[in-house]
Amino acid sequence: xxxxxxxxxxxxxxxxxxxxxxxxxxxxxxxxxxxxxxxxxxxxxxxxxxxxxxxxxxxxxxxxxxxxxxxxxxxxxxxxxxxxxxxxxxxxxxxxxxxxxxxxxxxxxxxxxxxxxxxxxxxxxxxxxxxxxxxxxxxxx
Numbered sequence: 001x002x003x004x005x006x007x008x009x010x011x012x013x014x015x016x017x018x019x020x021x022x023x024x025x026x027x028x029x030x031x032x033x034x035x036x037x038x039x040x041x042x043x044x045x046x047x048x049x050x051x052x053x054x055x056x057x058x059x060x061x062x063x064x065x066x067x068x069x070x071x072x073x074x075x076x077x078x079x080x081x082x083x084x085x086x087x088x089x090x091x092x093x094x095x096x097x098x099x100x101x102x103x104x105x106x107x108x109x110x111x112x113x114x115x116x117x118x119x120x121x122x123x124x125x126x127x128x129x130x131x132x133x134x135x136x137x138x139x140x141x
Contacts, residue, residue, distance in 0.1 A: 003038070003040070003041045003042070004042045004044065005034075005038045005041040005042070005043050005044070005107045005108070006043075006044045006045075006046050006070070006105050006106050006107050007034050007044070007045055007046065007107065007108045007109070007110060008045075008046045008047065008102065008103070008105070008106040008108070008109040008110065008125070009027070009030075009045060009046070009047045009054070009055065009058040009109075009110045009112070010048070010054075010109065010110070010111050010112070010115070010117070010118035010121055010122065011023070011053065011054025011058070011111065011112035011113045011115070011118060011137070012053050012054050012112070012113040012115055012118075012137065012139070013053035013054065013055060014052055014053055016053070016113070016115070016139055017139060017140040018053075018054070018113060018137050018138070018139055018140055019137070019140065020057060022137060023054050023057050023112055023137055024057050024061070026135040026137060027054075027057055027058050027061050027110070029135075030110040030112075030133040031061060031062070031065060033133055034108065034110075034133075035065075037131060038107075042068065044067060044068035044069070044070055044086075045058060045059065045062035045067050045069050045070070046069075046070040046071070046072060046102065046105055046106060047059060047069075047070075047071060047072075047083075048071060048072065048073045048077065048098075048102075049071025049072065049073035049077045049082055049083060049085060049088055049090075050071075050073065050077050050080040050081065050082060050083065051081040051082060051083040052081060054112045054113060054137075055083070056083060058110075058112070059083040059085070068086050068087075069083065069085040069086050069087075070085055070086060070087045070088070070089075070105070071083060071085040071087070071088045071089070072088075072091065072101055072102040072105065073088075073089075073090060073091075073098055074090065074091060074093055074094055074095055074096070074097045074098045075090060075092065075093045075094075076094065076095055077090070078090075089101060095117070096117060099117065099120075102121070103121060103124055103125060106125060106130065107130060107131075108125065108130050108131040108132065108133075109121065109122055109126075109130070109131075109132050109133075110132070110133045110135075111134045111135065112135050112137050113135070113136070113139070114136055114137075122134055
């Protein structure tokens with residue numbers, strides 16, 4: 001029987017500007033590492049539900065790989081385009097309210113960029129002894 005593994009992805013969302021091609025390169029590298037770390041697993045990619053920024057790029061690559069997709073977000077996510085995930089959870093009214101629900105689902109985390117919530121969530125996952133892949137993507141003016 002295959003193990004089910006849930007890997008979170010956190011990263012920049014608008015209005016933060018970044019090099020989308022570089023973000024895709026980082027995501028591909030991270031996903032290749034995840035497939036090496038969990039070779040016989042059913043992988044689900046879990047992120048913030050919106051179809052914007054790093055999250056959109058990460059969801060699209062997960063779908064290309066045949067991974068299951070999940071979204072965990074607060075009510076404010078509904079103000080943005082949503083990615084058609086396999087499973088969605090809405091928790092709380094404000095950004096960050098969903099953080100503990102999101103983190104509790106994960107077996108590892110990928111961080112693309114240096115946003116404060118992304119760094120904090122990655123620190124928590126690393127503190128639990130779970131794998132993290134962290135990429136410092138510069139912002140653009």
